[in-house]
Amino acid sequence: MTTSQFDLSTLAGLAATLPGVDQTARSAATDRQNQLTKPPGALGRLEDLAIFMAGWQGTEKPVINTAQALVFAGNHGVCAQGVNPFPQEVTAQMVANFEHGGAAINQLCRAAGADLSVIALELDRPTGDITQGPAMGAEDAQAALDAGAAAVNPSADIVLLGEMGIGNSTIAAALANAAFGGAAADWVGPGTGSDAAGVSRKVAVVETAVARHAGLSGAGTLAALGGREQAAICGAILAARAQGIPVLLDGYICTAAAAPLHMADPALLDHCLVAHQSAEPGHAMLLKAMGKTPILQFDMRLGEGSGAALALSVLRAALECHNGMATFAEAGVAGG
Numbered sequence: 001m002t003t004s005q006f007d008l009s010t011l012a013g014l015a016a017t018l019p020g021v022d023q024t025a026r027s028a029a030t031d032r033q034n035q036l037t038k039p040p041g042a043l044g045r046l047e048d049l050a051i052f053m054a055g056w057q058g059t060e061k062p063v064i065n066t067a068q069a070l071v072f073a074g075n076h077g078v079c080a081q082g083v084n085p086f087p088q089e090v091t092a093q094m095v096a097n098f099e100h101g102g103a104a105i106n107q108l109c110r111a112a113g114a115d116l117s118v119i120a121l122e123l124d125r126p127t128g129d130i131t132q133g134p135a136m137g138a139e140d141a142q143a144a145l146d147a148g149a150a151a152v153n154p155s156a157d158i159v160l161l162g163e164m165g166i167g168n169s170t171i172a173a174a175l176a177n178a179a180f181g182g183a184a185a186d187w188v189g190p191g192t193g194s195d196a197a198g199v200s201r202k203v204a205v206v207e208t209a210v211a212r213h214a215g216l217s218g219a220g221t222l223a224a225l226g227g228r229e230q231a232a233i234c235g236a237i238l239a240a241r242a243q244g245i246p247v248l249l250d251g252y253i254c255t256a257a258a259a260p261l262h263m264a265d266p267a268l269l270d271h272c273l274v275a276h277q278s279a280e281p282g283h284a285m286l287l288k289a290m291g292k293t294p295i296l297q298f299d300m301r302l303g304e305g306s307g308a309a310l311a312l313s314v315l316r317a318a319l320e321c322h323n324g325m326a327t328f329a330e331a332g333v334a335g336g
Helices: 008-013 023-035 045-057 077-081 089-099 104-112 138-150 168-180 196-212 218-225 228-242 252-257 259-264 282-290 306-324
Strands: 067-073 115-120 158-164 247-249 272-274
Touching: 008 138, 008 218, 008 259, 023 045, 023 306, 045 306, 067 089, 067 104, 067 138, 067 228, 067 306, 077 196, 089 115, 089 158, 104 115, 104 306, 138 218, 138 228, 158 228, 158 252, 158 306, 168 196, 168 218, 168 228, 168 252, 168 259, 168 282, 218 228, 218 259, 228 247, 228 252, 228 259, 247 306, 252 259, 252 282, 259 282
Parallel strands: 067 115, 067 158, 158 247, 247 272
Antiparallel strands: none
16 A cells, blocks of 8 residues: 555545445444343443444454554644743653653553554654644645555554644644634643643634634645644554554544544544543544544543553453353353
8 A cells, every 4th residue: 555545635535435334244243242141232332342343344253463553753833832831852752751661651552452653753843833834835744644654554453543742732722623613712721731821822822823724625724734743643544544444543632633634524534433532621522523432531631642552451342242252042041
């Protein structure tokens, strides 16, 4: 699969060319759930998750042998506006921490059985300040999209997506606001710990940036307001879809990164689950606008793919029940 398939200029018509859910496998998985030794629906969302995985893996009994976790890191020119309580150098320092196994995502991936890769995207060359001009030109945005697509392991059974980038909660708010409207203040939260004055500054920045780059397509919005890690997340989502691999999105920033794809065509995200509802106030609104129900709500707001790794354990449990439980006939239990 070549990344040229995912040309930013053709996003609007892309979904029709990509694999869709296997309705036969989905129906078979639903039938199996109804024959397992439990009242129908008794396992709640665990049943829904197993059926979702069956439809996207194209088999009645889906498995997760290889779970790939990808964390993309980028730096943002909007930090010049004072939206970040931590210096931009922290992005590279945290990437080093990931690489040395010292971050939360390392522990959660180990616990959940996910293979973690961290991809730093030109950290020495931040994107443009979105209040002054576009974050990226078309060539930069395409390169970041391609980097995300190239990172996906075609043998993975599921791909977990996360991010790291000082200033990117402001980018997330701008992308969400551009995609779904409303007031900038509805989408802005404290991020890594902004105080009230910092949140007000972020609101003003988002208002300015969204007004400056209004009326663009999904692809145009991604380039104008996004960062390299957001574009890479979009590329990974598309590459996973092309391979028929389901995706676990992390929290607010990761979900907002996918908003330009939703703008282009909501069907581009049909294979994506959202791992958790972030404590960032805009995430609940964003999930409602995108029609996504999170797997978990743990008041997390760390990023790094941490919620996706935690949700992977729930997804594994759903498949263990789906594949391992006996049917009424197999168990000799009346009522099936």
